[in-house]
Amino acid sequence: MTGETILKVERLTKTYPTAAGPLTVLHEVSFAIMAGATCAIVGPSGSGKTTLLGLCAGLDRPSGGTVALAGREIGGLDEDGRARIRNEAVGFVFQNFQLVPTLTALENVLVPLELRGEGGGEGEARALLERVGLGARLDHYPVKLSGGEQQRVALARAFVNRPRILFCDEPTGNLDGDTAHAMVELIFGLNRERGTTLVLVTHDLELARRTQRIIRLRHGAVASDELGTA
Amino acid sequence: MSFILKMAWRDTRASRRRLLLYSLSIVLGVAALTGISALGDNLRGAIDSQAKGLLGADLNVTGRREFTEKTIARLRATGGELATSIATNTMADFGNGGRRLVSLTAVEGGFPFYGEVETVPADAYARLREPNAAIIEETAMTQAGLAVGSEIRLGATTFTIVGALKKYPGLSPFTSMFAPRVEVSMAALRGTGLLQRGSLSQHNAYLKLPPGADAEALKKTLRDELRGERLGFTTAEERKEQLGDALKNLFSFVSLVGFLALFLGAVGVASAMHVFIRQRLATVAVLRCLGASVRTSFAIYLVQGLGLGLAGSLLGAGLGLSLQAVLPALLRDYVPYQIAFAVSWRALFTGLGAGVGISALFTLLPLLNVRRVAPLHVLRSGFEDDFVRPDPLRYAVYAAIGAAMWAVGALQMSSWRLGLAFSLGMIASFAVLAGVAELIIWAARRVRTGGLPYTWRQGIANVHRPNNRTALLMLSLGLGTFMLLTLALTRASLLAKLRGLDLGERPNLMFFDVQADQIDRLKEIARREGVPLAKVTPIVTMRLGALKGRTVEEIGADKANTVPAWALRREYRSTFRAALDDTEQVTAGKFEGAAPAGEARAPVSVEAWLAKDLQLGVGDELDFNVQGVVVKAVIGSVRQVDWQRMQTNFFFVFPPGPLDGAPATYAAATRTGSTDEAARLQKAVAKEMPNVSAIDLGFIVRLLDGIFTKIAWAISFLASFTVATGVVVLVSAVLMGRHQRVREAVLLRTLGAQRRQLRQIMLAEYTVLGLLAAATGGGLAVLANGLLAKLLFKVSAVPPWPWLAAAVVMVTALTIVTGLLANRGVSGHPPLEILRQET
Structure with missing residues (x-):
């Protein structure tokens, strides 16, 4: 840990309008995560985990409260401002991989750099794909890759822009046991190697226990915030 | 980027x-x-x-009578090369039983100066100098079953065809459909006896100007100098502009x-x-x-x-x-x-x-x-x-x-x-x-579709399922139906009107250019052939001399004048009779069937549109120059004329009396019971009176039918681009929904649906869409045709139901076939295979 706060959430609230009236899915959630730390957000279905992840990563706007990411308050930024922060400081791994189906594995990994207008990132992308064990499948399209392989491409993509914080949403949710285990090793391995902050949303308590801190959500509020065993 | x-x-x-x-x-x-x-x-x-080839010359001068010596001398004085031509419409007897109105033309001089004359054989045009040689337009020659060497009788002369005319400067095959060109030498034309006084003929003079001469300036000079000669002038540049505008x-x-x-x-x-x-x-x-x-x-x-x-x-x-x-x-x-x-x-x-x-x-x-x-x-x-x-x-x-x-x-x-x-x-x-x-x-x-079989219920439900392409299919099919059906209905309405002319008891065979001394004999021939003349109409040619106390020259020279020049200068072919025709209706004043005794001016009836152009009303006075004699008249009535009726209609109608003694020709009409009867009578008349022209309305109707069909075909060809676009959009729309349809089909197949049932579902869906799209497009077409017929063509719209039914059946069938073809393969494979391929 470096002692710097990378993510600071204060009194974060999210309410959706519904036919039956406003529905509050997050209610005044507050916490802070230090740079380089690993943290898991756990809770039963409907407890607000994914909503919280979306708000922390700047994918959505809060109804109340603030989110400071990498030193910047993102609630006041417009969509393009948040997109810039995501591109510069954030990496994502999703449960359902979210690769662009029309791009090869290598091209998928290169997208964040190309969006930034950076050329010459191909060596880094190739190295990352080598690192996740896909050095021989650079030119394969997602449809030709297994679920585990797709998730490894997604992981390489998440690290290619050297993010300061990595958000993982149920990264092993769609993978079988052995593949999931290998995936977890890769996530934590890369995280350690690159000193990235890791925020993990999961149902899997065993996986959560590998992080330094576990935040439990229940009915949209923080039920407990405890240090893990890792 | x-x-x-x-x-x-x-x-x-x-x-x-x-x-x-x-x-x-x-x-x-x-x-x-x-x-x-x-x-x-x-x-x-x-x-x-x-441009010059379109006219064949730099300047064209036209007149309705022989050019005077003054005119010819002035044209020669321009220093240009001069050629003249005379054209008259007359009946040609083809010798093989066929007869047809032709435009008999003769040229004197080196015309055309520009452009080419193309004949088959190539030397035919030069051979016109041979005695009684004629060339005839190729299409008409083929239609009449003639060949080089065949004989045709024109007036009192029998000519030998020496070739077919393929191309001639300014000659449009479209206008030639009515009266194809037959060209003979000038001496031969004059020998036919067809250029009698009162006959309709067109006189042309063509000038090829020296290099650098300004045709437009010359035209203006000639128009001023020859004002009294009643001539028309056209330069090559004008003809180019006219064609360009059209x-x-x-x-x-x-x-x-x-x-x-x-x-x-x-x-x-x-x-x-x-x-x-x-x-x-x-x-x-x-x-x-x-x-x-x-x-x-x-x-x-x-x-x-x-x-x-x-x-x-x-x-x-x-x-x-x-x-x-x-x-x-x-x-x-x-x-x-x-x-x-x-x-x-x-x-x-x-x-x-x-x-x-x-x-x-x-x-x-x-x-x-x-x-x-x-x-x-x-x-x-x-x-x-x-x-x-x-x-x-x-x-x-x-x-x-x-x-x-x-x-x-x-x-x-x-x-x-x-x-x-x-x-x-x-x-x-x-x-x-x-x-x-x-x-x-x-x-x-x-x-409520509860009473219908499952496949129909599912098919109808597909019409409103999420992400359906109903609106797009309606648009592509409906618009295509709308366009094609509007064209078909409009053509049918116009043809029905034309064919209607041939129905009833109205005359269908008309004779023109009948001289005064021929009219009794014509009546006799018609009676002998069993088709007595139904109507004989005298025609007197005249020009306007003065309007409301001012001569036409004064009016024409007046800068503030708004009366169109053509209305002042043209030659009017008028008639006299005691009663209105059934195509006429008085809108102002009273139609006078007799000239009141003691009145200096004859009460004439003027056609409504012309009255507007000449700015005339009931009571206005006017003088006519009837071939040198002044006839004084006053507007007694204004009448509307149904010009669409194929019969002799007139701008001015006099009462009997004031025009007695004026040189008149006659038009006569009769009703024949059959084409044979019409041919027999025409032959008998042509034999004794070669100068008399006949128009068979049945032939004109068939001719117009042919022209309409050609135009309709040309427009349909272009409209077919929209229709074909509609089909492409239809195929696209079906393919767009294919992914979703495959998923549905897979699900239904997994649940045990037969291929036949899947096809029936699609059949139901496309039947509903095709039927409704065709009915809507068809409805729009019926509405559009009704409006076009009433407002633009002023004819009755044909009953649309048979057309609408045919369109609905065809469009629905097209939709079903396209839909089923574009969805080929959806139900033809085992569910698992499709799942692997498509989902």
């Missing part, structure tokens, strides 16, 4: 063939526009390069057909883009998650939309240029000169620009959604993007589309009002079809 282009290209990897198919929607519209525009350019080029109007109208196809195609492309974008929402969300700005993600898909338009436009422009090989053949009968093929870059870029521009405008509508894709979409697949909130840009695009339609219409028709009518008409048609589609979706959701 490079990322945007790279990503736009990469993103199409899995769907390039499909996207290319979607882009085909605009191919035919662009092809029609490019082809028509290029042909227009080539025609204009041909007019420019053959072509511009024609091409403007025809181009609208191309634009209609293009707009329909653009709707098809936009609809395909809509489906494509829906499938790309996840990718957009991922890109947004990875840091792509709204502008970047929008630009990626805008590039794709533009690429789609460009691909379709390039194909269309290429096809359009090759269309030029076909279009000249369509115009062959209407254009009096050669059309050379040349690539028109202007047309090419017009087609490309219109294709890319219009498809881009329509494609913007679905693309705007890309701006509102939330990155949160990646976390929740069911997340609803912000597509509901009103989008000001969307309204701006709608406004731009409306403005584009207006601009296109206004530019093509050179009138912002007509452009507005075109755009509103198009928007209204689109709106009616889209509205009916909404109504169908609404009704399909609510209609």
